[in-house]
Amino acid sequence: MKIIYKKPEPITKTHTTYCPGCPHGIAHRLVAELLEEMNLTKKAVIVWPVGCSVFGYYFIGTDAVEAAHGRACAMATGIKRVHPESFVISYQGDGDLASIGIAETVHAAARGERISVVYINNGNYGMTGGQMAPTTLLGQRTTTTPYGRDAKLNGFPLHVPEMLAAIDGPAYIARAALDSPQHIIQAKKFLKKAFTAQTKDLGFSLVEMISACPTNWKLSPVEAMERIRREVLPVFPIGEFKVAKGVE
Amino acid sequence: MGEKILMKGAEVIAEAAIRAGCMAFFGYPITPQNETPEYFSRRMPQLGRVFLQAESEVAAINMVYGAACTGTRVITTSSSPGISLMQEGFSYIANSNVPCVVVNAMRGGPGLGDIAPAQADYFQATKGGGHGDYHSIVIAPHTIQEEADLMFDAFDLADKYRIMVVVLVDGLMGQMMEPVEFKDWVDVKKFKTPEWATVGQGDRDHRNIITSLSILAEGLEKMNLHLQEKYRKIKENEVRYEEYKMDDAEYAVTAFGTVARISKTTVDMARKKGIKLGLIRPITLWPFPTEIINKRAEQLKFFLDSEMNEGQMLEDVKLAVNGKKPVYFFGKLGGVVPTAEDILKEVEKHIEGGK
Numbered sequence: 001m002k003i004i005y006k007k008p009e010p011i012t013k014t015h016t017t018y019c020p021g022c023p024h025g026i027a028h029r030l031v032a033e034l035l036e037e038m039n040l041t042k043k044a045v046i047v048w049p050v051g052c053s054v055f056g057y058y059f060i061g062t063d064a065v066e067a068a069h070g071r072a073c074a075m076a077t078g079i080k081r082v083h084p085e086s087f088v089i090s091y092q093g094d095g096d097l098a099s100i101g102i103a104e105t106v107h108a109a110a111r112g113e114r115i116s117v118v119y120i121n122n123g124n125y126g127m128t129g130g131q132m133a134p135t136t137l138l139g140q141r142t143t144t145t146p147y148g149r150d151a152k153l154n155g156f157p158l159h160v161p162e163m164l165a166a167i168d169g170p171a172y173i174a175r176a177a178l179d180s181p182q183h184i185i186q187a188k189k190f191l192k193k194a195f196t197a198q199t200k201d202l203g204f205s206l207v208e209m210i211s212a213c214p215t216n217w218k219l220s221p222v223e224a225m226e227r228i229r230r231e232v233l234p235v236f237p238i239g240e241f242k243v244a245k246g247v248e
Numbered sequence: 249m250g251e252k253i254l255m256k257g258a259e260v261i262a263e264a265a266i267r268a269g270c271m272a273f274f275g276y277p278i279t280p281q282n283e284t285p286e287y288f289s290r291r292m293p294q295l296g297r298v299f300l301q302a303e304s305e306v307a308a309i310n311m312v313y314g315a316a317c318t319g320t321r322v323i324t325t326s327s328s329p330g331i332s333l334m335q336e337g338f339s340y341i342a343n344s345n346v347p348c349v350v351v352n353a354m355r356g357g358p359g360l361g362d363i364a365p366a367q368a369d370y371f372q373a374t375k376g377g378g379h380g381d382y383h384s385i386v387i388a389p390h391t392i393q394e395e396a397d398l399m400f401d402a403f404d405l406a407d408k409y410r411i412m413v414v415v416l417v418d419g420l421m422g423q424m425m426e427p428v429e430f431k432d433w434v435d436v437k438k439f440k441t442p443e444w445a446t447v448g449q450g451d452r453d454h455r456n457i458i459t460s461l462s463i464l465a466e467g468l469e470k471m472n473l474h475l476q477e478k479y480r481k482i483k484e485n486e487v488r489y490e491e492y493k494m495d496d497a498e499y500a501v502t503a504f505g506t507v508a509r510i511s512k513t514t515v516d517m518a519r520k521k522g523i524k525l526g527l528i529r530p531i532t533l534w535p536f537p538t539e540i541i542n543k544r545a546e547q548l549k550f551f552l553d554s555e556m557n558e559g560q561m562l563e564d565v566k567l568a569v570n571g572k573k574p575v576y577f578f579g580k581l582g583g584v585v586p587t588a589e590d591i592l593k594e595v596e597k598h599i600e601g602g603k
Contacts, residue, residue: 062448064458066461068313068337075310077307077314078312081300081315082271082322083447107303
């Protein structure tokens with residue numbers, strides 16, 4: 001019998017804590033596939049965030065640390081600086097990275113820290129029950145924007161890759177989406193470049209992954225993916241915003 | 249030990265840490281301790297070690313946390329407002345059981361306060377400061393030489409117990425210059441990555457996970473009990489104090505750090521006047537030298553606790569004395585330093601009052 005599809009080696013044999021239809025599983029799989037393909041599993045230290053993926057270390061079987069909310073890039077910096085041989089990933093959500101941890105993110109990028117950031121944007125605080133995030137779309141209802149996000153009151157969605165692409169430290173910055181097979185294949189290509197930026201010692205790398213939160217969006221998994229294409233991607237377009245020489 | 253060199257306290261901290269095998273510094277500028285990171289920034293690259301100026305104290309302590317997870321000797325230094333910003337990180341470090349050293353050159357508070365020497369962070373350092381049931385070992389040197397010696401012990405204790413060690417000094421100790429003799433260099437080539445470190449699984453048959461999280465209460469209780477067991481061992485084995493002219497003392501000053509140093513002069517002045525005064529100086533503020541203070545209460549008529557705050561260590565002294573004898577207090581606030589005469593006057597006032 002020929003194996004045509006299997007669990008990537010670093011994925012552990014356990015049930016995840018994610019809701020039905022949550023794309024965290026897809027993002028985990030992409031990370032795990034690349035760790036295996038690039039022979040990085042045994043070198044990897046993943047810094048997990050506070051948020052839905054707080055238990056990520058149960059699902060991807062590498063050395064791991066659990067950061068305080070928003071501090072993953074700082075913690076990853078500490079590990080990488082004293083132990084450059086380690087392959088350091090910071091896996092963060094949008095509340096964690098773009099709100100409470102934006103300073104740590106921007107400065108890690110500006111310093112060109114040799115870390116790779118997987119940035120999951122689902123437009124709300126999932127674990128705490130669906131509050132407004134910095135990435136919540138205008139007009140979007142959340143538990144703390146019950147009348148819809150109003151630019152006058154709550155400002156505008158934050159475009160992290162576009163911001164980071166404006167600084168010199170990053171070697172690779174991109175935005176992908178996890179809504180469809182073709183976008184997922186593309187997301188993996190982007191993530192591979194992000195990992196390469198670190199293995200080749202080129203600088204900071206980050207891939208934003210547009211994700212869904214069917215539970216808090218109050219949509220079925222399929223409707224949530226459709227909403228990504230219909231409402232989210234026009235505001236958060238897929239693309240590569242910075243590609244340093246050598247990443248390709 | 250080498251030759252004696254004249255050095256500023258803030259630089260002694262850095263040089264002693266480097267000799268003690270500190271491989272990485274992460275920190276953010278704040279007065280009155282900037283000479284420490286500046287010294288590190290010159291020396292660390294020369295030795296192939298890490299110096300990084302972080303974007304904030306919040307980031308700095310989380311960089312320390314990350315480096316500590318690799319089992320590397322790591323330090324941050326700051327002063328009161330900066331230390332306040334680090335409290336969240338301290339709490340995470342405590343429940344993650346990772347070793348690191350933090351120096352707080354205390355200045356006057358609360359708020360932005362001033363940049364004069366103070367001791368008003370005693371509560372914060374010894375009682376927690378961050379959330380949850382945790383302690384750090386807190387060491388308070390009273391001379392520059394002791395500062396140099398204790399930096400070595402700070403790293404050893406941190407590694408031994410996988411705990412954060414706070415070296416609590418003040419602006420005065422940072423700015424003062426004294427002749428100092430350093431202990432021998434620790435051979436960092438002998439350092440091995442500890443088996444618990446998160447550096448990538450490599451050849452290990454298991455992976456390492458460092459977290460302060462346990463979502464089930466019973467699991468978190470276990471983590472807490474582990475911490476408490478560790479703290480019990482530390483209390484049993486690591487209490488340090490100095491007694492100065494206590495053998496025949498009828499009265500004792502209790503003080504730490506700068507005030508303890510001043511109080512030694514007070515004791516000498518009192519002795520010249522025929523007053524049998526002594527000093528008990530806690531070197532570890534946590535664990536606190538409760539036993540010796542309780543024991544000395546038998547022979548003394550009273551204690552005078554003196555600090556550059558509103559009476560913070562005073563509470564621990566009173567708990568130790570446990571009502572056996574009066575415990576008086578004399579303090580200066582906001583960065584004002586008491587003189588030896590000030591303290592002696594207080595001692596004499598209470599002797600008079602007791603007659």
